[in-house]
Amino acid sequence: MNVGIVGGGIIGCATAWELSRNGVDVTVYDGRPVAGGATHASAGVLAPYLGAHDPGPLQPLIVRSCGLFDAFVRRVRDDAGVAIEYSRCGSIEVALDETEADSLSRFAAMHTAAGARWVDGDALRRLEPAIAGDPHGGVVIDEHGYVAAPELTAALAVAASVRGVSFIGERVASVNCESAQPAIRTVAGQSSRFDRIIIAAGSWSSQLAPGTTVRAVYPVKGQLLRLKWPAPKMERIVWTTRCYIVPRQGGHVLVGATMDDVGFDESVTEAATDQLLSAAHSVLQMPSGAGMVEARVGLRPATLDGLPIVGCSRTSDAVIFATGHFRNGIALAPLTASLVTDLVLGRALDPALDPLSPKRFGL
Ligand SMILES: Cc1cc2nc3c(=O)[nH]c(=O)nc-3n(C[C@H](O)[C@H](O)[C@H](O)COP(=O)(O)OP(=O)(O)OC[C@H]3O[C@@H](n4cnc5c(N)ncnc54)[C@H](O)[C@@H]3O)c2cc1C
Structure with a gap:
């Protein structure tokens, strides 16, 4: 065959x-x-x-x-015979306001069998001190992870x-x-x-x-940033309605992602970079020395x-x-x-x- x-x-x-x-x-x-x-x-x-x-x-x-x-x-x-970066680091889906807290806490209650648990704002900041502002709580799922x-x-x-x-x-x-x-x-x-x-x-x-x-x-364009992220290391994937952040080995995080229906255009745009950086700043307290390393772009195959x-x-x-x-x-x-x-x-x-x-x- x-x-x-x-x-x-x-x-x-x-x-x-x-x-x-x-x-x-x-x-x-x-x-x-x-x-x-x-x-x-x-x-x-x-x-x-x-x-x-x-x-x-x-x-x-x-x-x-x-x-x-x-x-x-x-x-x-x-x-x-090569190493592959792969981690079940867990995730936190953060509620940024009362409405999100309401729906996410209900979601957590319905998905305990999947390992979902609701934590309040204080517990959430203890789990991931890099989260900025005044989060209204979040859903933690330890099974989630990422692969390079x-x-x-x-x-x-x-x-x-x-x-x-x-x-x-x-x-x-x-x-x-x-x-x-x-x-x-x-x-x-x-x-x-x-x-x-x-x-x-x-x-x-x-x-x-x-x-x-x-x-x-059909293609749906997505842009994503890789940022330098000096210690302290983030432990979990942080997911919000503004952006998501994936902690990576070697002192980096990924910040994603935009969604644009613009055909087969694979160019990196300044507007998307600014949008992601500003979303990341609103969700995270950036350690000193954090900054952009590269922007990536790809076309998601949508149906x-x-x-x-x-x-x-x-x-x-x-x-x-x-x-x-x-x-x-x-x-x-x-x-x-x-x-x-x-x-x-x-x-x-x-x-x-x-x-x-x-x-x-x-x-
Ligand atoms: C910013 C961003 C973030 C994402 N994050 C996640 C995530 O966190 N988790 C997740 O699961 N998915 C994520 N995705 C989606 C995921 O990347 C895609 O679903 C996946 O990569 C699709 O893989 P693929 O092999 O089908 O397509 P591709 O990786 O696009 O590969 C298709 C290949 O086909 C080749 N090709 C096309 N036409 C021809 C031809 N005529 N002849 C020969 N070769 C051809 C292309 O050159 C290309 O290399 C993300 C996507 C983007 C853009």
Whole structure:
């Protein structure tokens, strides 16, 4: 069995690695370096219950995928032989006013089974002294955490290479499934046939969908800052309605993130940087020496119903979509890789795939 994957972001690399662990011969195509798309900008937060108080169909998928993360990271580390920054540091979702306190305390009461607990403003400041102003309390969830997404993806690519996956540094011009074996044609004109082709091209996936002009996946631009953060170190992810902050090793924090519907524009803007810096200043007491190191930008692959697209194409069972993960592609990577591997190997279909079918968008 040989499989071609379009896209070397976290979804393409996680799937390539998982397939190679199952003995499949895999080739990954991407004109950018590994993790050069949205994955590069991601905060890597693994937190099904942050800012997501509506228990829609996405939440159980994120819970399930985050539950796979410990073993996933351990196996990637073992295969790749490299360190990956990964921590279950916990999170605090901060109530900035009475209305937020009211809804967050109710949320905590309803989610004790998920480890959520409400703390008042004083307890919250004791847990995370960097929080500024007069917070009205917050929800603490110890299970939440983060992973360094570009690092994890680079490690996935190394782990996949070790298992024989080939990486071709070329953009794919088209995916053709008119004959029994679908084909990938690169922009340089090289054509290769595969038993299965996986479209994991993030925000660009719709451009490759064979036989349709439907724009089922569209880009939502996000900008994020990395700040130098001298001691004392922040311990937990801090989430507010203005911005979120992820404490990182090596004296840094990430501050995210903007959301703009501006097409395929990947430029860093001063306005977004100012917006994030001002939000961070309003939420945190900055230690002396804190300051901006870099701004990152990425295009989140969004879909009209907010759910990813994972499953076989309407036109051919040999073409599989793994895309549309919007704000949760890092958290959903282990589950997506496993679901796609089941599809490729013809294993029993997981019911989790039902709401994710590409056919709901005519793909
Ligand atoms: C600011 C920001 C913060 C985020 N924070 C989080 C977070 O905390 N937690 C979380 O879970 N998610 C987060 N996300 C979302 C997450 O980053 C994405 O859902 C995830 O990276 C999507 O991965 P992907 O592999 O599908 O897409 P991408 O990483 O975009 O990869 C797609 C790849 O396909 C390639 N490609 C496109 N077209 C072609 C072609 N024709 N031929 C070959 N290759 C092609 C691109 O070059 C790219 O490398 C965040 C996103 C942003 C922007």
